[in-house]
Amino acid sequence: MQTDFLEVSQLDLASKYLKEGEVVAFPTETVYGLGADATNETAVKKIFKAKGRPGDNPLIIHISSLEQLENYVEAVPDTARTVINHFWPGPCTLILNKKGPIASSVSGGLETVAVRMPDHPLALKLIDRVGVPLAAPSANTSGKPSPTNASHVKSDLNGKIRAIIDGGETGIGLESTVLDLTDPAKPTILRPGGVTVEELRAVLGEVFENNPSEKLESAPKSPGMKYKHYSPEKPVWILPARLDEAKKVIDKLEKDGETLGVLTSSNWLERLKTDQRKGLSLGEINQPQQAAARLFKSLREMDEENITAIVVQPYNKKGIGTAYMNRLEKAASRIL
Known part of the structure; x- marks a missing residue:
């Protein structure tokens, strides 16, 4: 497959590829994401193939409006609305009970979905033009350090995906915080990230933290929980x-x-x-x-x-x- 290298002015072409069921890498404020139509099972499976990602490792869906959120989750509890009001758009992913036509591979077979609204104008415009949420893990070979510029994506995925949008360096450089709100009374951080536990506690009060030393037997609710990650070739x-x-x-x-x-x-x-x-x-x-x-x-x-x-x-x-x-x-x- 030939991979196109697109400028930020070529969002129409990028959105065309995504609507056709192709996979496109794009910048966010955290790291580069590897996007596909989150409602298209065939497209989502291309993400897993390109990355070499285990099928039970769920993906985050990226939205550009609160209307999209309402369309793809069962309910938005008050706890979630508080987080949204303070930290969206931004590097905070919420895990909620899903509804609607989300591809089953996105959630690794679970009844929950991880969703966030990125704080990056290009990402928001791209999602807007496609018209559906984009499932998007980091745009790298599974297990390697996440990409913070387009050249990192090219190094890992050239020839494996349809296009890469070059939006320069990312700002935060680490992935989003993942907050499990399936029990709104017990908000639990499954992965630390761009929004800190201190910031979350300042608006929510008690916030729990996942114990990473506990062996995970079942399918993980969040990316970054179960598998070896972020490793270069050198030890x-x-x-x-x-x-x-x-x-x-x-x-x-x-x-x-x-x-x-x-x-x-x-x-x-x-x-x-x-x-x-x-x-x-x-x-x-x-x-x-x-x-x-x-x-x-x-x-x-x-x-x-x-x-x-x-x-x-x-x-x-x-x-x-x-x-x-x-x-x-x-x-x-x-x-x-």
Whole structure:
């Protein structure tokens, strides 16, 4: 299959492809999404094939209006309306009971659907022109770091999908928060993301967090719960939280023959980088949102280097740091 590379001015062509049941990658404020008509079972299955994604890993549907929401969920509880009023459009996905002609593959056979309204003008215009929700996971090969620009999508999916819309770099750089509201009295975060637990608690009061250490036997309600994710080809190892300890660990690993790529804050990198050691900055140490925005891109960039492993600085699990650490821990094979 030939993959078209489209400019933002070519939304009419992109929407034509989607209406014809094809798959198109497009930018959102979080990461690039791999979109298909969420009501077309054949089109949705093309997403799973292109990504190599397990069939029981559900997809998020993206909408451009509240009217679309009403058409595809059984009810919108007050808890959901509160979240919508504060965080939509934006990086917060709600899990609600589904209705209407959503393709069964979207929900992995469950009676629920994950839905969000992206905060990106191009994504909203595209959904509007297609006229139905777009099912859209991240536009990458399943298991690899999510794409934050069109070149990442091209690297993974060129020749496997109909088109890629180049909308530049994404802003947040990590996927949306997924909030399960099937029991409105017990809002539960299934995946941390662009909206933090602190922000949700400020408007909802009590918010529960899924325990990722619990073994998942049944089909997951949300993407990002069951399978290995976000991993480059090179192994990823998490550094100790203290700079002096991290430096000792790196020195010993290199003495033992490892060739390391280092991903840390600029503050740490000044102390750790050498002429022989590859290093990329994740931003200022007190700006975890910078680290979140740069993590996937930096993992992909470092994966191209002639190294044996990538070592990465951990951040505190508060605010967006929770989502950053969720992705890093899923990508990593070792904690140093």
